[in-house]
Amino acid sequence: MQLGRLGIWYSPDKIGRAQGVADFAKTVEGLGYDTLWYPESRGFESFTVAGYMLGQTRTLKLGSSIASIYARDPFTARRGMISLNELYGDRFILGLGVSHMPMVEGVRGHTYEKPIPAMRRYVDGITRDQPGSETWPIALAALRPLMLKLSADMTRGALPYNVTPKHTAEAAKILGPGKWLAVEQKVTLETDPAKARALGRAELSRYMVLDNYRNCWLGLGFTEADLANGGSERFIDSMVLWGTADKVKEGLRAHFAAGATHVAIQPVHPEGDTTTRDAIMKALADT
Template identity: 75%
Template sequence: MGTMQLGRLGAWYAPDKLNGPAQIAALVKTVESLGYDTLWYPEARGYESFSVAGFMLSQTSKLKLGSSIASIYARDAFTARRGMISLNDLYGGRFILGLGVSHVPMVEGLRGHTYEKPVPAMRRYLEGIVKGDAKAAEFPVCIAALRPLMLKLAAQMAHGALPYNTIPRHTAEAAKILGPGKWLAVEQKVTIETDPLRARALGREELSRYMVLDNYRNAWLGMGFTEADLANGGSDAFIDQMVLWGSADQVKAKLKAHFDAGATHVAIQPVHPVGDTAARDAILKALADT
């Protein structure tokens, strides 16, 4: 497989927000044509992670695809390893396996598994990924990590970490824990909108699905936000840091804070009115030279 290099700028978008293969193909072709290095995508209630990766890879020639994240409860470690190797063999070494422990409602409610202690569960899974494979050190594997113990595990057993819903202060702490030579691929939501009321309304709508999940709430409290910040849809100060808004130049300046804090890669997630793919593409175009 060879050791994969990760470029500076990526995009993050959920295929579940799109209406079928034509819209997914249009998205990946746009992201590739704008020069983004990697498109990251989640695994939630819709598309299965590896199937949709194969389709997106088939529609592109240079763009890397990264799962952000594939749930460790969705397939056993051997299957995840073979899936990662298969996608890289079939599509020119362009797939990054991002893994995560997901959330209790998804694991227990949706999948019917027992949600285990996150760090030991992830450690066992990573051991299964590398077990008995001489090329394991080359595997492009990252993990979703917010808290220090999971970040330490990312440093020990993966290429790096994929923090989601964070701030530059967290990026700086994560960079210290990971140490040099590791990928720190930070997701950041953005919208090109200069009206504070419109920007924050979009932000609150986008954040609402995360505000009910304990993993994120606990991480935000650890970053210095308060319970008051997380009440009633989120305070203005909280929303302004979760979804960067303003003119393209203002948003670029705010994104720079993650790089300054030690991010090796920033994946921008365009936030826009539901179904407005033109707005999505305009945001991606405006920020492609960040």
């Protein structure tokens, strides 16, 4: 499987109803995006919603971003990935992640293990003694160097989330040539600074309390002050590209210049405003 240049990252939970999910997938496909990435949500089971969206489209790839390793055992993940690809023409990418302690222990009732050993065991459980598994469309949510290295050693590549072009450049060096580096980037076409940053802070608020992201941001040169009170302007402007389409495209191209092989655009918009969401995707489809 080849991964194209541009994708969309969006949660079906923001849509809710089945027909809306189908219509959204068709819109993404119609705009020419290569892949639609979606999270392990509370509303839709990951593999089920992938199958539904694959069934509503013809060429669009669907990528879990991510499917939690605590949600299903490696055998089930393997069979789910293989089944979706056999049923829908090799259009499913299995993105895996270790998730976060509150989701693992608080929501699922599992014990959150050390990320690197846990992920290594899980991927090994999927691929061990499986002919051709080195080409399977598996990639890992990876932020720090050790997980990026594991992505390169055991899968097709990495799926960094909430990062900057500086991180993309560092990740590209660790992954090396021939690996996927599919970077998520939040965007809005709001040109009013106060409104754009308010949208950004609302979107980022759920991540600001998670240690995995905070540690990554601190490693990228942000300070505790940048992460306080909803995020400094410097931090928000780095995490959510805003402004005219040309300005946002320039920010997206910075990831490619840093070594990204794919950029997944996440539209940021007022809650429920699907018109603005779709306008963002349309305006950026030719980046």
